Every structure is written in structure tokens, then in C-alpha cells.
Amino acid sequence: MLRLASILCLVSSAFAQLGGVQYSFIPPTDVNFSIPTLHLSSITAEDTFHSLSHPHFPAHQVRVKKTSFCDPTVNVYTGYLDVDYGAKHMFFYFFESRRDPANDDVMMWINGGPGCSSATGLLMELGPCRIDMKNVSSNGTVWNPYSWNNEANIFFLDQPVGVGYSYADYGETVETTEDAARNVHAFISIFFETFNQFSGRPIHLSGESYGGRYLPAFASYIHDQNQVAKAAGRPTINLTSVLIGNGITDISTLYAGRYEIECGTAALESPFQTISNCVRMKIALPRCNAAMKRSCVDSFDSMDCRAAVAFCDAELSTNYHASGRNVYDISKMCLGDSLCYLEQSVIADYLNRPDIRQLLGAESTNNFTGCSREVGLNFNSHMDKYAVPSQYYVAGLLERGIPMLIYAGTYDWQCNWVANKLWVDKLEWTGKDSYNTEEWRDWFVDGEKAGETKSAGVLTFVTIRGAGHMVPFDKPAESFAMVSRWLGKDNM
Ligand SMILES: *[C@@H]1O[C@H](CO)[C@@H](O)[C@H](O)[C@H]1NC(C)=O
Ligand SMILES: *[C@@H]1O[C@H](CO)[C@@H](O)[C@H](O)[C@H]1NC(C)=O
Numbered sequence: 001m002l003r004l005a006s007i008l009c010l011v012s013s014a015f016a017q018l019g020g021v022q023y024s025f026i027p028p029t030d031v032n033f034s035i036p037t038l039h040l041s042s043i044t045a046e047d048t049f050h051s052l053s054h055p056h057f058p059a060h061q062v063r064v065k066k067t068s069f070c071d072p073t074v075n076v077y078t079g080y081l082d083v084d085y086g087a088k089h090m091f092f093y094f095f096e097s098r099r100d101p102a103n104d105d106v107m108m109w110i111n112g113g114p115g116c117s118s119a120t121g122l123l124m125e126l127g128p129c130r131i132d133m134k135n136v137s138s139n140g141t142v143w144n145p146y147s148w149n150n151e152a153n154i155f156f157l158d159q160p161v162g163v164g165y166s167y168a169d170y171g172e173t174v175e176t177t178e179d180a181a182r183n184v185h186a187f188i189s190i191f192f193e194t195f196n197q198f199s200g201r202p203i204h205l206s207g208e209s210y211g212g213r214y215l216p217a218f219a220s221y222i223h224d225q226n227q228v229a230k231a232a233g234r235p236t237i238n239l240t241s242v243l244i245g246n247g248i249t250d251i252s253t254l255y256a257g258r259y260e261i262e263c264g265t266a267a268l269e270s271p272f273q274t275i276s277n278c279v280r281m282k283i284a285l286p287r288c289n290a291a292m293k294r295s296c297v298d299s300f301d302s303m304d305c306r307a308a309v310a311f312c313d314a315e316l317s318t319n320y321h322a323s324g325r326n327v328y329d330i331s332k333m334c335l336g337d338s339l340c341y342l343e344q345s346v347i348a349d350y351l352n353r354p355d356i357r358q359l360l361g362a363e364s365t366n367n368f369t370g371c372s373r374e375v376g377l378n379f380n381s382h383m384d385k386y387a388v389p390s391q392y393y394v395a396g397l398l399e400r401g402i403p404m405l406i407y408a409g410t411y412d413w414q415c416n417w418v419a420n421k422l423w424v425d426k427l428e429w430t431g432k433d434s435y436n437t438e439e440w441r442d443w444f445v446d447g448e449k450a451g452e453t454k455s456a457g458v459l460t461f462v463t464i465r466g467a468g469h470m471v472p473f474d475k476p477a478e479s480f481a482m483v484s485r486w487l488g489k490d491n492m
């Protein structure tokens with residue numbers, strides 16, 4: 001049986017073909033350069049959507065409304081981007097910055113899966129409010145003083161279609177990261193070109209987990225489309241940085257990292273796994289690595305890659321699952337469903353409440369689920385995680401001067417910090433040598449050590465000690481301090 005937990009970051013088994021990296025968006029040539037613009041403050045109605053279309057994206061339309069949700073101290077908007085001639089509808093939440101919305105940067109947050117809603121990030125991690133787990137609030141949420149909108153305008157996007165409140169009219173699907181990139185680019189373009197108070201404003205793309213696959217591809221597509229827009233004299237998106245937390249990017253180091261988390265002292269002070277299991281895993285690791293290198297990395301063969309991953313999972317993941325520990329936090333047991341946190345079902349119940357759906361303008365016909373099993377399986381059918389090496393996008397972005405923050409909580413097993421360290425160490429780019437000769441140093445929040453960090457050029461790596469996969473959930477003050485320093489271009 002496919003454990004739902006496994007789709008948050010590591011997808012296994014089914015058949016697929018190598019599609020290659022293909023983008024089919026062709027910008028229209030006979031564009032109308034008179035762009036209809038709107039100031040967000042002109043949207044005041046809470047009961048109806050305001051519809052906006054854009055001449056550069058004739059197949060797309062945005063519906064947006066104001067709402068009194070989650071953060072009473074700022075303007076909050078929710079809405080849909082209707083893409084592909086209105087057949088696919090992508091839901092977003094937008095929160096103005098608590099500090100200076102007219103001047104602060106813009107940030108996008110996405111969760112992973114593939115198939116998981118950004119509501120997890122919003123209501124469990126870094127959003128302005130968190131789900132009320134103690135029944136102390138009359139509105140279902142409690143204030144988060146460490147929200148990332150303290151210093152940035154931020155939107156949470158349910159993507160691709162089929163995730164969270166996002167839906168399709170006729171069962172259309174998006175099944176690869178490269179296809180998802182087109183809709184995300186359209187969303188951001190329309191957003192910036194329509195709400196002209198943000199035009200030219202720096203945007204940071206952030207996310208976690210499968211975001212390590214999504215974000216490098218999305219940022220690369222935005223960068224490439226910017227060159228097309230520039231040549232046509234159209235406005236560009238001011239892509240300013242990419243932040244990836246506990247991501248899955250280069251798949252070749254994942255299992256070696258997991259071995260270190262379970263059988264070494266990379267996470268806990270002494271290994272929790274039995275010696276006999278660790279010996280068995282250690283013996284399997286070179287075979288796992290060799291099989292993945294041959295069939296997934298050096299040249300991708302769908303069927304052989306699947307077999308390699310199945311072998312690696314059987315030999316290197318089974319013991320962890322049998323331990324009953326939380327796959328996202330080695331220091332805890334797995335609670336609730338296979339996503340391992342009790343918050344997940346409370347969030348789903350909350351977002352399925354008719355009054356909350358109405359407050360947000362949710363129009364999907366399906367019930368809300370934190371992670372869509374169907375979307376996960378569709379991506380898996382294309383072996384999306386393995387078919388395109390995401391580290392090549394990362395290198396491409398770094399070479400073009402796009403700053404990247406790779407951060408990781410040290411208690412995660414699933415997309416663990418060791419796997420991330422290993423792939424960043426071996427990433428081929430012009431800053432490789434200087435990154436590798438740089439010393440690790442401790443970084444601090446309120447005088448306490450928060451983790452380790454190092455930087456070279458536009459690349460920064462940060463660990464957060466004692467945090468699991470969902471870093472802002474476990475270490476809210478530290479994660480906000482990290483983001484604040486990153487946005488302020490300060491050292492960690
Ligand atoms: C261009 O778009 C604007 C705003 O939608 C519209 O008012 C105008 O008539 C259009 N011009 C042409 C030539 O289509
Ligand atoms: C939460 O509190 C309200 C009143 O304060 C009560 O009616 C409700 O039953 C409580 N819910 C739970 C799950 O304890």
C-alpha cells in the first residue's frame with residue numbers, strides 16, 4: 001500500500017515516460033499594451049469576487065475578494081486564478097505585510113507533496129495565524145507573532161489544480177512540475193501586472209519539501225520568460241530569491257542522508273536504530289546508490305529507475321516506518337494519519353466548514369484535503385521527481401545571479417539536512433570551490449545557537465537545530481529570524 005506520508009517527499013512506483021523539459025507557452029505577438037490595472041485597496045467587497053483579465057494572458061482571469069480571515073491587522077484577499085480559458089482554478093490567500101505593505105517585498109509560499117495544500121504552511125507553519133489546537137479561540141485560529149508577513153507581503157498558492165481549494169471544471173489535471181510552472185508564471189505575471197502597486201517589487205519564491213523540485217523549475221521558467229518579456233518590451237517579474245526548506249532536489253543523496261539520520265549522530269546524539277538494522281542498511285546503500293545512479297541519474301529509464309527506488313525503499317526505509325517515528329521529525333512518534341501530525345485533520349475540518357469556505361470564497365466541489373492522493377499519483381505516473389534533475393535548475397539560477405537559500409531542520413528524516421548538505425556540496429557551478437572551502441559557522445537567535453550556516457556568492461545553506469521537516473512549526477522564532485535576515489540581505 002502506498003503510504004500517504006510517502007508522497008509528501010518521496011514518491012514510489014508506477015509507470016511513466018520521459019517527457020523531457022518542455023514548455024509550450026507561446027507569448028501572444030499582437031498584444032494590447034494598455035494593461036488594465038487596479039489597486040488592491042479598491043477591492044472592498046467581501047461577498048463577491050472582483051474579476052480581472054489580462055491581454056497578455058487571454059486564457060487567464062483572476063477573481064479576488066477581500067476577507068476578514070486570519071490576520072485582523074492587515075488587508076487580506078483570497079481568490080482564484082482561472083487558467084486555460086477558465087477550466088482550471090487555482091486558489092490563493094494574500095496577506096499584506098504587517099510592517100510596510102507599500103514597500104515590503106512580495107513572497108510566495110507553496111507546500112510540497114506533490115499534491116499538498118499551502119494551507120499547511122499557512123495554518124501550521126509561517127502564516128499570520130495558526131489552527132487553534134486547544135480550543136481557546138472563538139474563530140478557530142490563534143495569532144502567530146512570528147508570521148513571515150511581519151516583513152513581507154505574502155501569498156499562499158494551492159497548486160497545481162486539484163490541490164486544496166483549487167479545482168478543474170472538467171477533470172483536467174496538471175501532472176508534471178514543468179507544466180505546473182506555466183500556471184504559476186501566469187499567476188504571478190497577472191498578479192504583478194494587474195495590481196500595479198506591486199509592479200517591479202522584488203518577489204521571493206519560498207516553499208518546502210517537494211518545493212525543492214517545484215521551485216527551481218518555477219524560478220527558471222520565470223527567469224526565461226523574463227527574457228522573452230524584456231525583448232518584447234513588456235514588464236518583467238523581479239525574481240529576487242528562492243528559499244527552499246527541507247527540499248527534495250538532487251535525488252542521489254537522499255538515502256545516504258537517511259542512513260546518517262537513523263544510524264549516525266547527524267540528528268540525535270546517539271543513533272536510535274538497532275545495530276543489526278544499520279548493518280543491513282549500510283550493506284544495501286552502495287547497491288541502492290549504484291542502481292539509482294545508473295537508472296535515474298546518469299540516464300533516466302522510467303522502469304529501471306522505479307525498480308531502483310523500490311529496492312532502496314525496501315532496504316533503507318522499511319526500518320524507519322516500522323519504528324513508528326514521525327517521518328518528518330525523528331524526535332517524535334507519528335500521530336494521527338500518515339502525515340503524522342494531529343493538526344492536519346483539524347485544519348481539514350476547519351477548511352471544510354461551510355462558514356469558513358464562504359469566508360474565503362472557496363468554490364471547489366471536492367472536500368478539502370491537506371494532500372491530494374490523486375495529484376500525487378498523477379505526478380508519480382510521470383516519475384516527476386526523478387525525470388528532471390532539479391539541481392541543474394539550481395545551478396542555472398545561481399549562474400544567473402539569483403540568490404538561493406537552502407535551509408533544513410535537523411530532525412527531519414524524509415528530506416533530511418544531510419541529503420541536502422551532500423547535494424549542495426557537490427553541485428556543479430562556478431561558486432563550487434569557494435562554497436566548499438568556506439567554513440561552517442554557528443548562527444544565533446536571542447543569543448542561543450540556532451544552527452549552522454555557510455554562504456558563497458549567492459548561495460546560502462542554513463540548518464535549524466532541533467526542527468523537523470516543517471521548520472516554522474517547530475522553531476517559529478528561529479525561522480522568522482532567518483527569513484528576516486535573508487530579506488534584509490543581512491548575514492545569518
Ligand atoms: C486595449 O485594452 C484596453 C483595456 O482593456 C481597452 O480599453 C482598449 O480598447 C484596448 N485597445 C485595443 C486596440 O484593443
Ligand atoms: C470548544 O469550546 C466551545 C465553547 O468554548 C465548546 O462549545 C466546544 O464543544 C469546544 N470544542 C471542543 C472540541 O472541545
Ligand SMILES: *[C@@H]1O[C@H](CO)[C@@H](O)[C@H](O)[C@H]1NC(C)=O
Pocket residue numbers: 068069070071072136137138139140141142143
Ligand atoms: C481570532 O481569535 C484570536 C483570539 O482568540 C485573535 O487573536 C485573532 O485576532 C482572531 N482572528 C481574527 C481574524 O479575528
Ligand SMILES: *[C@@H]1O[C@H](CO)[C@@H](O)[C@H](O)[C@H]1NC(C)=O
Pocket residue numbers: 199200201202236238
Ligand atoms: C527589483 O527590485 C530591486 C530592489 O527593490 C530594484 O533595485 C530593482 O530595480 C528592481 N528591478 C526591476 C527590474 O524592477
Ligand SMILES: *[C@@H]1O[C@H](CO)[C@@H](O)[C@H](O)[C@H]1NC(C)=O
Pocket residue numbers: 365366367
Ligand atoms: C465531503 O464530506 C462529507 C462529510 O464527510 C461527505 O458526506 C461528502 O460525501 C464528501 N463530499 C465529497 C465530494 O467527497
